[in-house]
Amino acid sequence: MALFKIENISIKGMSACVPKQEESNWDYNALTEQEKKLLIKTTGVVTKRIANNSTTTSDLCYTAAKEIIKKTNCDINEIEILIFVSQSPDYFLPATSIILQNKLGLPKTTIAFDINLGCSGYVYGLSVIGSLLATTKLKKALLLTGDVSSFSVGKKDKSTYPLFGDAGSATLVEYNEQAAPMYFNIQSDGAGFESIIIPDGGIRNPITPDSFKEYEVTKGIVRSNRSLKLNGEDIFNFSLREVPTNIINLLEFAQFDIENTDYFIMHQANKLMNESIRKKLKFESEKVPYSISKYGNTSSASIPLTIISELNGKLKNHKSKLILSGFGVGLSWGSALITTENLICTDIIEYE
Amino acid sequence: MISLNEFVKNIETELDELEPGTLSAEINYRDLESWSSMYALIIIAYVDLEFDVTLTGDDLRQCSTVKDLYEIIKSRL
Numbered sequence: 411m412a413l414f415k416i417e418n419i420s421i422k423g424m425s426a427c428v429p430k431q432e433e434s435n436w437d438y439n440a441l442t443e444q445e446k447k448l449l450i451k452t453t454g455v456v457t458k459r460i461a462n463n464s465t466t467t468s469d470l471c472y473t474a475a476k477e478i479i480k481k482t483n484c485d486i487n488e489i490e491i492l493i494f495v496s497q498s499p500d501y502f503l504p505a506t507s508i509i510l511q512n513k514l515g516l517p518k519t520t521i522a523f524d525i526n527l528g529c530s531g532y533v534y535g536l537s538v539i540g541s542l543l544a545t546t547k548l549k550k551a552l553l554l555t556g557d558v559s560s561f562s563v564g565k566k567d568k569s570t571y572p573l574f575g576d577a578g579s580a581t582l583v584e585y586n587e588q589a590a591p592m593y594f595n596i597q598s599d600g601a602g603f604e605s606i607i608i609p610d611g612g613i614r615n616p617i618t619p620d621s622f623k624e625y626e627v628t629k630g631i632v633r634s635n636r637s638l639k640l641n642g643e644d645i646f647n648f649s650l651r652e653v654p655t656n657i658i659n660l661l662e663f664a665q666f667d668i669e670n671t672d673y674f675i676m677h678q679a680n681k682l683m684n685e686s687i688r689k690k691l692k693f694e695s696e697k698v699p700y701s702i703s704k705y706g707n708t709s710s711a712s713i714p715l716t717i718i719s720e721l722n723g724k725l726k727n728h729k730s731k732l733i734l735s736g737f738g739v740g741l742s743w744g745s746a747l748i749t750t751e752n753l754i755c756t757d758i759i760e761y762e
Numbered sequence: 763m764i765s766l767n768e769f770v771k772n773i774e775t776e777l778d779e780l781e782p783g784t785l786s787a788e789i790n791y792r793d794l795e796s797w798s799s800m801y802a803l804i805i806i807a808y809v810d811l812e813f814d815v816t817l818t819g820d821d822l823r824q825c826s827t828v829k830d831l832y833e834i835i836k837s838r839l
Contacts, residue, residue, distance in 0.1 A: 444779065444796070445798060447779070448779055448798055448800045449800060452800040452803060452804060453800075569799065641819055642799065642802070642803060643802050643803070643806065643818070643819035643822055644818065644819040646803050646806045646807070647806060647816050647817065647818045647819060650806070650807075650810050650816050651816045680803070682803055682804065682807050683803070683807070685807075686807045686810055686811060689811055690810075690811070
């Protein structure tokens, strides 16, 4: 099992940026009033932010990064690792992280690369950036995560369109010998790779004019092979089966009593699913914040976005034990037990 | 395990948008006019919490009545 501990790393601060344009599922007219009510109750998504066609994930992450650098008075020459976690890069190549290194004015001595993950991306990204920073003993590192998922979901597909929102986040991580250890439990299962997939556009199924041809799957679900395809039932089964066990194993490894957790922050996938996980682990609802009603499923930005949106004031002047858990596309999942101390969060920035 | 009748009643309570009395053990629930894919998720969540049995997408595709569901759960307890 990929259970491990990282020492001497702390999270200094976080920032998140969302597009200004908001859409409400109450206005989603592909559904009847009754269906809207049921969708909102089950998924928890009321509103979400949608990027306009010229806004990319890197624009949102760039804005978030600038803000956290400013708010923490960080000397950018001390940032020598930049990781961009996303499934909506600027280009097929080069890696978006490298473009961001230059745009942010980080030194040419920076290690910069992308990680192609979605729902599990924040926890994965934190484990990679933490390990790298701990080994290199460089001073600071930037973890940028997020997606503009709206590029791959069409209004004619009620199984995906109402769920996803766009967002980017930035987390400033630093080398700190006084930091409490971070613990991780990271997993993957490629047997479920088709459960959430955009079939066309890679080398396996290159883009052809047919890729954009729409077809009806069932009533209310019309999509093309260039759209995101999501099997909700399979994802639901996977999450209930794997996530609680993954967290129990993490806490056993860290010898940490679940009751000492201050907050349990889950990837914002679906309210009913997340609530089922919460109940299985017997967390009180006060310890489990949600931002899904305001922002929908924001992929790898969902954990920092939830922390900023729901816990900002609560983590500011405290030492807190947080469990983070990301799960979904891949299939890929992981959880982390981290300690934050006087965490600095910016406000959520709106991108015009 | 609870009786089939109770199970039907509980499922109907979970799917609280359904008119009471619409569901029976033998009816093909997919034929219900108000059937929604959201109901599948609600059923998976309820069964998981109540019986600690995690239904798969395939299980649900193979079932067409509440009785079929009941039998699958019973066989996994």
